[in-house]
Each structure stands twice: as C-alpha cells, then as structure tokens.
Amino acid sequence: MAILHHYAFCPHSRFVRLTMGEMGLEPEISEERPWAREEGFLRMNPSGTTPVFLENDIAIPGAGVIAEYLDETRGLGMNGRRLLPGDPAGRVEVRRLLEWFNSKFYDEVTGYLVTEKIIKRFSGEAPDAGAIRAARSNMRYHLRYIGFLCADRNWLAGDHMTYADLAAAAHLSCADYLGDVPWDEDELAKEWYARVKSRPAFRSLLADRVPGMTPPSHYADLDF
Structure with missing residues (x-):
C-alpha cells in the first residue's frame, strides 16, 4: 500500500496532498513530527524533512521529487487535467x-x-x-x-x-x-x-487544526 508521510502544517506536505487529491489518489496517511527526528523516518529520508511518499518499496522524498514521480507515473492518464504541461x-x-x-x-x-x-x-x-x-x-x-x-x-x-x-x-x-x-x-x-x-482536494487541508490554535473565521469559508 502507498503511504504518504507528512506533517499537516508542512506546506510542502500540503502541496503533495493537494496534488494527490487532484489525481484521485488516496494513500495511507502517516503523520510525522519532523522536529522529533524519529529513527525510522530518518532511514527513509536522512534530511528528516516531510513529505516522503512510499510506494512499491521506493521512498520518494521531497515535494519536487514526488511531483515529478507522480507526473511520470500518472500524468498521461489525466488527459486534459495534467498538472505538469506536456509542452x-x-x-x-x-x-x-x-x-x-x-x-x-x-x-x-x-x-x-x-x-x-x-x-x-x-x-x-x-x-x-x-x-x-x-x-x-x-x-x-x-x-x-x-x-x-x-x-x-x-x-x-x-x-x-x-x-x-x-x-x-x-x-x-x-x-x-x-x-x-x-x-x-x-x-x-x-x-x-x-x-x-x-x-474538493482542498477539503482535508481546511479540516486540519493545530491543538490550542484556532484559525481565522474565513479560513475554511469556501466563499472566501
């Protein structure tokens, strides 16, 4: 099973989550605390940064690398909705x-x-x-x-x-x-x-919360 290791308020993780949402991908989600420097996570990505996408026993680290990987493996199948242009x-x-x-x-x-x-x-x-x-x-x-x-x-x-x-x-x-x-x-x-x-891909991001920290009222308002 594909797993996305992310931190909810890491903007690079959010970019990958949005990308996967637009592509219709639903990987298992694993929350990481990058500042904790967990040994298991560091084995996947020695830099200790999120996100890391694990698929087919390949650990793909970093937002840019994941984006390129997803375009290479799924981009052509998106037809007119491809997120990296063909030209x-x-x-x-x-x-x-x-x-x-x-x-x-x-x-x-x-x-x-x-x-x-x-x-x-x-x-x-x-x-x-x-x-x-x-x-x-x-x-x-x-x-x-x-x-x-x-x-x-x-x-x-x-x-x-x-x-x-x-x-x-x-x-x-x-x-x-x-x-x-x-x-x-x-x-x-x-x-x-x-x-x-x-x-629709944005909905899960708008549901994220930092414990003890409330966002502005407009944060999850789709009219703004």
Whole structure:
C-alpha cells in the first residue's frame, strides 16, 4: 500500500496532498513530527524533512521529487487535467514557479511562520518576533506577485491549473491559518485563492487544526 508521510502544517506536505487529491489518489496517511527526528523516518529520508511518499518499496522524498514521480507515473492518464504541461515551455514555467513557491516563498515566508508559530510551540522554544515580522513583510511582496501573475493569466502558469497553483495555495493555506495573509491588499490574488480553496482536494487541508490554535473565521469559508 502507498503511504504518504507528512506533517499537516508542512506546506510542502500540503502541496503533495493537494496534488494527490487532484489525481484521485488516496494513500495511507502517516503523520510525522519532523522536529522529533524519529529513527525510522530518518532511514527513509536522512534530511528528516516531510513529505516522503512510499510506494512499491521506493521512498520518494521531497515535494519536487514526488511531483515529478507522480507526473511520470500518472500524468498521461489525466488527459486534459495534467498538472505538469506536456509542452517544453509550459513545463519550464510550471517548474520555475514551483521553485519560486517551494523554495523562495518558503525561505522568506512560510518557513519562518510555521517554525516560529507552530513548531516552536511544541518544541518548547520561544518564537522569534523578528522572524515573524520579516515573514509578514515578505508576504506582501509575494501576494503582489501572485496578483501580477493573475492579471493576464487564468491560472498562475497559464490557461490551466498546474502544480504551480497547488504549491502557491499550499503555502498560503499555512499562513492563512495563522492569520498572516493580508488578503485586502490584492483582490486578484484573493479571487484566485478562493477558486483553488473551493476545489474538493482542498477539503482535508481546511479540516486540519493545530491543538490550542484556532484559525481565522474565513479560513475554511469556501466563499472566501
């Protein structure tokens, strides 16, 4: 049986969960606490990071590697719903945006927010207020960039929804849970996110909760 090892508020894990939901895949889900550095998990992925997808005795680590694996093994069967385009230029643009959100956005925004507000809550460390302020400042720049992409495209990478949309939405969903997305600053970004959030694949993400931490009222509201 296929197993997805993930952490509910790891944005990279959320991206893979969204991808699998769009593909109609229902693997067994195993919750990991990356900060615990469990020996069994480290044997699958020595970096100790989530997600890891286990299928056919192959451990596939990391959001980007899993996305490529899923496209190679399932992409052609999705016909017009393929999440990585078939043409070279389209694939380059989707991969560029994947790198933007899973690396740049994570390094500048969600990595700080999740670490300082959630992970440190359970590891017993004090949050770094300066890191949180930096993340909130950086968020505005990234939100404007999403709005810029939406200004002349139906979806972030072009006419169809792709991995780029799922990655961006996965990261934003973590920040949105924490109340750190200034949606009133970019209406185009807000409208795009509402479209992605309304998809059936998003429902399990919206049901996730951090013990003792309640999300904003709009977090699971499909009308926004």
